[in-house]
Amino acid sequence: MNTAAPALEMTGLTKSFGTMRALDEVDLVVEAGTVHCVLGENGAGKSTLCHVVGGSLVPDEGGLRLYGSPYAPRRPADALAAGIAMVHQHFSLVPTLTVGENLRLLRLKNLPRRVARVRDEYGLDLDLGARVSELPVGVRQRAEIVKALLREPRLLVLDEPTGVLGPAETDALLATCRRIADSGHAVVLVTHKLGEVARAGDAATVLRGGRVSGGGPLAELPPERLVPLMIGRPADSLDAGLAGTIGLAADEGVRETGGEAPEAGASGGRREASGPAPRALRLRDVSVRRPDGTTALDGVCLDVGHGEIVGIAGVEGNGQSELMALLGGSLAPAAGRVELGGRNVTRAAPRERSRAGLGVVPEDRLHEGCVPPLRVADNLFLGRLERFRRYGVLLDRRAMDRAAESVLTEHGIRAGGPGALMSSLSGGNQQKVVLARELALDPLICLAAAQPTRGLDIGAVGAVHSRIRGAAASGTGVLVVSSELSELLVLCDRITVAYRGKLLGPVDPAEPDARERIGALMLGAHAPDSGAESAVRTAAES
Incomplete structure (x- = not known):
């Protein structure tokens, strides 16, 4: 060399x-x-x-x-x-294999010693016996990084x-x-x-x-x-909230909003889920077990009011993935109840939930949020193909492509047209397609989005934030799961913290010490002892 x-x-x-x-x-x-x-x-x-x-x-x-x-x-x-x-x-990674089995596919000499060296030198620890398909996305990413470093x-x-x-x-x-x-x-x-x-x-x-x-x-x-x-535009064109999300401090050429960080909440003011009206989303005493028998969610209670943006912070692997799978309908609870606009959807299939007004943006957009071999237009209108049926049987692809072209333009999605394969898009543009599809649900009672700006560029992050706020302003309840604490502090009316299958908090983002309080909860500080006490209650119920 x-x-x-x-x-x-x-x-x-x-x-x-x-x-x-x-x-x-x-x-x-x-x-x-x-x-x-x-x-x-x-x-x-x-x-x-x-x-x-x-x-x-x-x-x-x-x-x-x-x-x-x-x-x-x-x-x-x-x-x-x-x-x-x-x-x-x-x-x-091969999802049906364990982490250790995936690493053994590398056929490296002295593999245990190499794994131990990476763990000790870089602080990247892994459960070699865990099946990849059952791991949170963040842990899978850690395994990919370890796999690369082993060489x-x-x-x-x-x-x-x-x-x-x-x-x-x-x-x-x-x-x-x-x-x-x-x-x-x-x-x-x-x-x-x-x-x-x-x-x-x-x-x-x-x-x-x-x-x-x-x-x-x-x-x-x-x-x-x-x-x-x-x-293509100067840094001072960005507001302080967006700048914080992408890691650009306000003293680095970023325009302040009235000299202060922007107020959280879709319309600049805070809302709380209050009164007797049905919540957009309600979870009551929900418990979920992983395939290995361990507890992923432990007696979780959560309310999202109409027009309210609620955030869930936390280190990956504390039940967020299972919560999103539960909401999407791919995972059934061992106990508890899920309500959408007052309607019991605990056992409803994913298609039923979508038609009832629950939009879900999963954390793994490629494998759970889209069908890569299908066209972009097909992915945009999954579950709504009847809109383009002729005589109840034939599919009018020209009409579908025209509608898809309009969505691509509106959401700034860069693709080789409606007929491009979903697999040909960049990760960020795949994310935009999934989000655009879920926002277009009619009715849209609640939007649950995991890592909604993951992999997006600066301009796209701002656009997604604007659309989330717009959905809340129209009365949609929004639940955002994000590993970006700055993003949650900018977007949300209140923030809960996932810790070992429980939801702790809530924390008001407007509080001066909100970041410190959330950080403490992420480490388990003040964690309740019983499942009943782990409930995250709205202000009206506390």
Whole structure:
């Protein structure tokens, strides 16, 4: 290995899919011993760039060099042999196997010793006996990262790795990136979060529309200069709430809202679920057990009022995934009751819940929120195909495509048209499709969204927040599960905390010490002893 040469060089890299040019003469240099951040909007070409480096895509034009030597991978195995490890947005673990069985597929010598080293050095612990399909998304992401680190790579490429990690796990991952760089190797970190860029990065390259719009050493690129390179407008056009969500502090060129953080709640004021009217969503003494018999939800009570935005914070693995699966209808409770607008939907099938007005945006958008082999238009109107039936039998695809085209434009979804396969979209644009579909339910009594802005660029995050507030303003109850505490503090009227299958709180985001109180609850502070006391009550019931 030539340590004096850059770890990775790209020259004139170009890649097209049909008429869409995903990468357009991209030049990029990643120095050895550095963390190089790649930034850009959804559809800017970041994931395509990662796939080219990882060998799963072959460029149409241009070349690559790895530590001074020509590098032209034709398949992922070539990248692995060259010492490149990838962690993609979409997981590569075999869901029917245990974590340990997945790691043994790597066929590495001294695997137990390597696993122990990664655990001790990077603080990434795993239950090797757990089945992947039963793990929360954040734990699956941790397993993917461990899998990559086991190979002791000289170049690690991470595509949006922190979207499903909690604060402590994110800190550990960024520290891992720093250790790898300090050892003389290199890291390519694709992220939307400017706070992570500032904490871990040495240099950055910004992509817009498949082309390099700027970049350089981060010492010369403060956040207020990165934002316009990413979105084409200045940083001070962002309000403080959105800036906080993406990790950009208000003193870094961000416009304040009246000198203070924006008021939480869909219409700028706080609401509480009050009075005798049915709640948009009500859970009463709900318990759920995992397939291994352990308790995922323990006597949970939760109310979401009409027009109210309620947040659930917490480290992944504390019952949030099971709660969303319960609401979506894919998981039945062992006990308790679920009501939607006063109607008992505890045993209702997913299709019945959707028609009754419950919109669900799952945390795993690829495997649970869409059908990747189907067209974008088909995914947008899943469950509502009767709208486009002719004579009760024939499907009017032209009418469907026209309606889908309108949705793509309205929600800023970048795709090769309504006929494009869902699998061809970037992760962020897949998320936009799922959210657009659920928001279009009529009626929409309650929207339950897990990680609604995961993988979205700055502009898209603002648009999603606006749509969530708009839904609440129209009387829809909204439940948001997010690992982004800043997001919850900006959006919600009140926040509860998931901890070991219980919901603790609630906490008023307007309180000066709200962040500290939520952090304490995430660690189990003041956790109740009994299931009955774990209920999260509304102000009217407390």
